[in-house]
Amino acid sequence: DGGITQSPKYLFRKEGQNVTLSCEQNLNHDAMYWYRQDPGQGLRLIYYSQIVNDFQKGDIAEGYSVSREKKESFPLTVTSAQKNPTAFYLCASSRCWTEACFGQGTRLTVV
């Protein structure tokens, strides 16, 4: 079955530590996205990518980094510069101008 896989489902980060969230899709979609969702909030765009080896900052990119070395993969690194990383992270992919398909999310908690 085609879809988007995010891992891990739960992730704990210590202060000052970088962590990487995985996102893989087998839908053959060109575009991929990372969103952050805080309790009771909407989705805020962190980074997005339309093609391999290219990506753009979203509305809240500070403290995050991404790479797009393969069409299927779009990992997100939450760096120590992100002061409030506790949130629910969602990865999505899409074909041009069609609906975005979402993974099941990664819940990141700072301990």
Add this chain to the structure above:
Amino acid sequence: EDQVTQSPEALRLQEGESSSLNCSYTVSGLRGLFWYRQDPGKGPEFLFTLYSAGEEKEKERLKATLTKKESFLHITAPKPEDSATYLCAVPVSTSGTYKYIFGTGTRLKVLA
């Protein structure tokens, strides 16, 4: 500025009590409006795409409609299992690429 606004923020209904959720948008050249359902702790699930004013889509107890300024998600005779957050989104063009702008959602609670 491209913007999507949803109302109300939260809605409590009795089972069987029909209502509507609103999604108003301000974008240059609408290229689709998407509705999603999100259950707690899960990723949004796609429901509908609407492309032009006057268009309607239906799925079970849900019907989505579109005008030139807003979209409505009508819920007819809801059941407790319809409880979820409903999100709307529009794609927008930016510097040769495109991205999706989401509303903040409506949290729907249907009481038995």
